[in-house]
Amino acid sequence: MKKSHIITLCFLCLSNFMIGQKRSITIEEIYGDAFRTEGLDALRSMKNGKQYTILNFDRTNRTTSIDTYDYTSQEKIGTIVSSANLEALPYFTSYEFNGDESKILLATEVESVFRRSTLGIFYVYDVASKGLTKISDTKIQEPTLSPNGKEVAYVANNNLYIFDLAANKTRQITTDGIKNKIINGVTDWVYEEEFAFVKAFAWNADGTKIAFLRFDETKVPEFSMDVYGKGLYPDQEVFKYPKAGETNALVSLHMLDVKSGDISKVDLGTPYYIPRIKWMNNPGYLSVQTLNRHQNNLKLHAVDAKDNSVSLMLEEKDNAYVDVTDNLTFLADDSFIWTSERDGWNHIYLYDQEGKLMNQITKGDWEVTQYYGYDQNKDKVYYQSTENGSINRGVYSVGSNGKNKRTLAAEKGTNMADFSSDFTYFINTYSSAVIPNTYTLHKSVTGKKVKDIRDNSRLLERLKNYELSPKEFSTISVNGNDLNMYMIKPADFDPAKKYPLFMYQYSGPGSQNVANKWMNGNDYWHQKLVSEGYVVACVDGRGTGFKGRDFKKVTQKELGKYEVQDQIAAAEKLSQLSYIDENRTGIWGWSYGGFMSTNCILKGNDVFEAAIAVAPVTSWRFYDTIYTERYMQTPQENPSGYDENSPLHYAERLKGNYLLVHGSGDDNVHNQNTMRMAEALIQANKQFDWAIYPDKNHGIYGGNTRIHLYNKMTDFLNENLRDRPTIEEREKPMVKSNNIKG
Numbered sequence: 001m002k003k004s005h006i007i008t009l010c011f012l013c014l015s016n017f018m019i020g021q022k023r024s025i026t027i028e029e030i031y032g033d034a035f036r037t038e039g040l041d042a043l044r045s046m047k048n049g050k051q052y053t054i055l056n057f058d059r060t061n062r063t064t065s066i067d068t069y070d071y072t073s074q075e076k077i078g079t080i081v082s083s084a085n086l087e088a089l090p091y092f093t094s095y096e097f098n099g100d101e102s103k104i105l106l107a108t109e110v111e112s113v114f115r116r117s118t119l120g121i122f123y124v125y126d127v128a129s130k131g132l133t134k135i136s137d138t139k140i141q142e143p144t145l146s147p148n149g150k151e152v153a154y155v156a157n158n159n160l161y162i163f164d165l166a167a168n169k170t171r172q173i174t175t176d177g178i179k180n181k182i183i184n185g186v187t188d189w190v191y192e193e194e195f196a197f198v199k200a201f202a203w204n205a206d207g208t209k210i211a212f213l214r215f216d217e218t219k220v221p222e223f224s225m226d227v228y229g230k231g232l233y234p235d236q237e238v239f240k241y242p243k244a245g246e247t248n249a250l251v252s253l254h255m256l257d258v259k260s261g262d263i264s265k266v267d268l269g270t271p272y273y274i275p276r277i278k279w280m281n282n283p284g285y286l287s288v289q290t291l292n293r294h295q296n297n298l299k300l301h302a303v304d305a306k307d308n309s310v311s312l313m314l315e316e317k318d319n320a321y322v323d324v325t326d327n328l329t330f331l332a333d334d335s336f337i338w339t340s341e342r343d344g345w346n347h348i349y350l351y352d353q354e355g356k357l358m359n360q361i362t363k364g365d366w367e368v369t370q371y372y373g374y375d376q377n378k379d380k381v382y383y384q385s386t387e388n389g390s391i392n393r394g395v396y397s398v399g400s401n402g403k404n405k406r407t408l409a410a411e412k413g414t415n416m417a418d419f420s421s422d423f424t425y426f427i428n429t430y431s432s433a434v435i436p437n438t439y440t441l442h443k444s445v446t447g448k449k450v451k452d453i454r455d456n457s458r459l460l461e462r463l464k465n466y467e468l469s470p471k472e473f474s475t476i477s478v479n480g481n482d483l484n485m486y487m488i489k490p491a492d493f494d495p496a497k498k499y500p501l502f503m504y505q506y507s508g509p510g511s512q513n514v515a516n517k518w519m520n521g522n523d524y525w526h527q528k529l530v531s532e533g534y535v536v537a538c539v540d541g542r543g544t545g546f547k548g549r550d551f552k553k554v555t556q557k558e559l560g561k562y563e564v565q566d567q568i569a570a571a572e573k574l575s576q577l578s579y580i581d582e583n584r585t586g587i588w589g590w591s592y593g594g595f596m597s598t599n600c601i602l603k604g605n606d607v608f609e610a611a612i613a614v615a616p617v618t619s620w621r622f623y624d625t626i627y628t629e630r631y632m633q634t635p636q637e638n639p640s641g642y643d644e645n646s647p648l649h650y651a652e653r654l655k656g657n658y659l660l661v662h663g664s665g666d667d668n669v670h671n672q673n674t675m676r677m678a679e680a681l682i683q684a685n686k687q688f689d690w691a692i693y694p695d696k697n698h699g700i701y702g703g704n705t706r707i708h709l710y711n712k713m714t715d716f717l718n719e720n721l722r723d724r725p726t727i728e729e730r731e732k733p734m735v736k737s738n739n740i741k742g
């Protein structure tokens with residue numbers, strides 16, 4: 001057993017005998033769910049706006065039910081369906097109503113494919129008759145009830161199908177779907193990961209048409225991973241993955257006439273990406289968003305479903321890129337709400353049916369961070385924003401004319417709203433750096449609190465037994481910018497002492513780590529480190545989000561340049577503090593953060609003595625087209641941007657201690673990144689530590705995996721940072737021994 005482990009055990013044993021002694025958090029507790037935050041079960045508002053439903057699990061009887069609750073009383077008022085009454089379905093794990101809530105889609109035996117995609121067995125439950133109908137004996141993807149609840153469209157084996165409930169018959173709509181070649185109705189890997197959607201088909205309002213996307217992956221390069229499992233020979237996972245500069249799938253839009261089964265192709269010209277399709281309220285018109293390869297020119301089209309004619313409604317251009325969102329909302333007359341950064345900040349705009357700008361609804365030097373919806377009856381737009389400071393979030397309403405704005409929930413911290421379907425109520429989820437999630441019911445018109453629903457007082461009571469230190473929020477001025485920062489100091493902090501500095505960051509475009517909200521797993525680990533004598537700091541540098549378009553997009557074509565400069569400069573400035581030992585500075589991050597920490601210890605080799613990189617990108621040439629080219633264009637167009645910011649080209653600069661970690665089953669940031677980094681360090685004759693977690697994906701979890709990983713990182717830091725001699729110890733003159741043997 002290592003000395004540090006013995007000391008920790010002795011401390012824990014001693015704490016049992018010392019009244020009032022605070023405990024140090026352990027990694028086993030963090031990833032054993034000892035500090036789990038109580039949540040509110042995912043609720044879905046009923047159409048009447050007065051009740052909502054929750055999926056409840058009876059662990060004793062191993063059954064599930066969809067139960068109805070009243071917003072005002074928060075009391076359960078009934079059960080719509082329980083698996084206890086369904087002989088063919090012992091349990092289900094998710095549900096979805098059709099438009100009039102007469103039918104419910106129930107899912108069971110669900111398994112993950114990639115980050116968002118799943119396969120499962122699905123049933124349709126008829127609320128009135130209590131009848132249950134199985135859609136398919138094999139696992140399917142993305143089943144969706146028609147608006148009238150009579151049919152279900154779904155995807156199986158890359159083809160689109162329609163199941164008729166009354167006839168209990170299935171029609172195969174497309175026949176050309178083949179794995180790793182043609183996909184109908186669901187997205188390919190890169191669309192799923194970077195445009196954040198899987199279902200690539202949609203019913204119109206009267207159920208007469210289905211619009212769907214078709215992906216031709218034939219020319220997309222394949223990526224393969226060995227899956228070690230437990231067998232004698234590894235399996236191999238092979239899938240299409242377009243790396244930066246390589247060929248993407250050819251994507252086309254098609255229109256199905258449900259009654260006849262006829263399919264027609266919609267001519268959109270030559271769009272490179274089709275990241276969104278959405279029907280208008282008028283069932284005869286479909287909206288389609290298209291993007292060029294550089295993603296700096298987004299067009300919103302209207303498609304007339306009668307003849308597939310296409311007209312341009314709106315166009316967004318940007319010198320860097322245009323974000324794709326789900327904020328497009330069609331009002332009753334098909335005028336629409338849209339969000340844009342066109343004035344330098346993300347705001348809400350109103351357009352008429354033809355795409356003519358009517359007015360800018362929100363404006364100011366702050367960002368709309370969430371668009372919640374529009375109440376047609378009260379002419380109110382509901383949204384979340386940074387009006388209360390970029391590290392905080394508040395909930396607000398405003399008229400579509402931009403007037404009569406009202407603050408609904410904006411206490412310093414993070415407020416998130418879940419509105420009832422008719423916008424009568426919203427449930428506010430609030431947290432801050434010192435208050436775990438609390439849930440309260442509010443009136444949407446005034447924001448007035450109706451009642452408390454749930455809090456995490458029991459967690460706070462439990463945490464009183466542990467040594468915790470607050471996050472101290474501030475800004476730090478480096479490279480001409482005031483950057484958001486927090487610092488955590490030991491509970492027994494002594495300004496006369498020298499502490500090792502350990503920095504944490506992610507730094508990717510539009511991200512935010514310095515936020516006034518409750519702790520996650522990494523925060524608890526940082527608390528453990530602080531209790532063991534570290535000062536932990538986090539700085540959101542240039543390129544991160546919620547401080548305006550220009551601040552976010554300054555890193556365009558140079559990912560890893562300005563962000564690295566800011567972390568190095570921040571570390572240098574913090575090292576000037578009297579209580580920081582400038583010779584004991586470390587940094588860590590995951591994914592983009594691992595890319596950053598690797599660059600920092602190489603380019604800032606006189607600043608950082610230790611770095612940890614988990615699942616890092618080490619060259620943007622290895623990452624996917626959509627994400628990478630959005631910020632970097634292609635390697636062919638921007639070779640210097642790719643290579644001058646890649647740590648692979650600076651391996652010889654390593655002077656400090658470096659820990660490199662990856663999961664061998666990472667389908668997102670491939671283990672190739674770490675293998676190439678390892679090879680570069682080996683050829684530069686630089687020693688480093690590393691760990692590969694077999695078959696683990698980008699999240700590196702499962703069983704004891706997280707416990708093992710965070711213990712490894714802790715031991716690495718204690719050996720190479722905390723227990724490294726201090727300045728005073730290094731400067732202390734050597735005392736010669738009198739015991740000289742001669």
